[in-house]
Amino acid sequence: MEMDIFAKLAGKMGIGSAKLIRKAEEYGRLSQVKCMALNKVTPTSEAVICLDLAASYMKMPLDKEYAIRLSGITKKLYLSNLKAMECLLGLERHLSLSELGVQYGCMEAIGVATQILERYKKSLPSAQQQDLDLSKPLFTTTALYSACRCLKIKVDQKLAASSGAKKAVFGRLSVQFQSFGQAICKDCLPSSVKQQKEEDEAEEGMKEIGQNYEEWKRKILENALKSNAEICDS
Template identity: 35%
Template sequence: MSKQAMSVMSSKLGISSHRTIQKAKELQQLMDIRVGSGSLTALGITGSCPLIMCLDLAASSTGQPITKTEAIRLSGVNKKVYSNGLRALESMLEIEVKQTIKDLAVQFGCSGAVTLAEQALQRYEESHNSKSCSQMDFSAPMFQASALYAACRKLKTKVDRKKIVEVCGIKRTTFDRLVADLEKQVETIIGEQSKVKSTNQKRRQSLMDDVERHMKEEESKRTKIEDSEESGGNVDYKDWKRRILEKALKAKETAMADKDTNNADDS
């Protein structure tokens, strides 16, 4: 198709990135060389469909979000033909479109869920590898997108479910089951983080309690200092209090550090 057709279709799909459009042009040229019109016709990829698919593949490889339903409408074929044709074209052009959780988070505007999603997917992968499922490709879009959606749900971060299902390329029922499994991992991680946070809070409170106790023990010294001031000494009480507090904090932190080291050695 002409440059004008490329420009019109990219505009209808909401693609304005020069990089994405240039990538689509490269894929279109590669398609003409490697595939040919005969093979495209056999796959039912005719009319504007090849151009739309090139734009779709280019958008995926550059992280440019598009609406799949609109792409299918513009292609002139039904969803099944489009999906099968897209996968076939992807294979014939030897395109490997891999979007990470971070890529998808940028695309869907939910970067705050990245760490939790990555941790959940890692645990999910480890649990399945231990069950002799090592042949599964956990870098596939279905796992990356499902993990991100599971994390977003627990963090109450809104994302477009319909669009993220489209990224997965799987049935909604399969997507829901996968998200449910990943949510279990998310819940476990959040629970562990809550326990760690609670433990740290207790340790900080214990530190402050010990400092206050230490201050009380040193309080009696203030009388002597005040007596010294009355007798002509030049001791600043505020400075003394600061030094005592710093000393108490340092002593407590050293003790806690030693305790952690001993625990590590024991384990």
């Protein structure tokens, strides 16, 4: 990729920061090595995406719609390649559990989600624990989603989609996380609630015993009456 393309496109995009352009050029050089598999990317679209990523990294404003038009590819393809390049270059920003909780309106599930991740990590062999990055979207979103399910908190399905993982992968991890979550929620119940739950279960058990006893007594009486009727008939 010719490096002068960045300055030309930056001028069209209203970017005057030399530092931003140099950062975009750095991404351009890295993309030649790490992003060879991008879908239908052109030198122009790749350069625009690099400028977009550089602007995001440096927290500088950018007209995204104009950038997409300037790239010469469709919006869907642009955003797909932007995300792919962001991942391949290691630029993706991971939202914390707190940030996800605020974004999806389920702050009360953060505590349980944090404990789910802790229990998950402890359940793995020590060798796997060392290389595990629990800040990745797959883990944070699945933990928060599972915590919401255990706490019976209604949550936007977009939370699950934000993990970036395939449905099958998310589903398997969600089942495992929910098992941790259910145990955590049970342990977290106040003693008064636990006692009430135990009393309710005991009361329900006594009702069932009573019902069984009444049924047994009814059958005994029926059999007795039947036997008496047979004796009288004979």
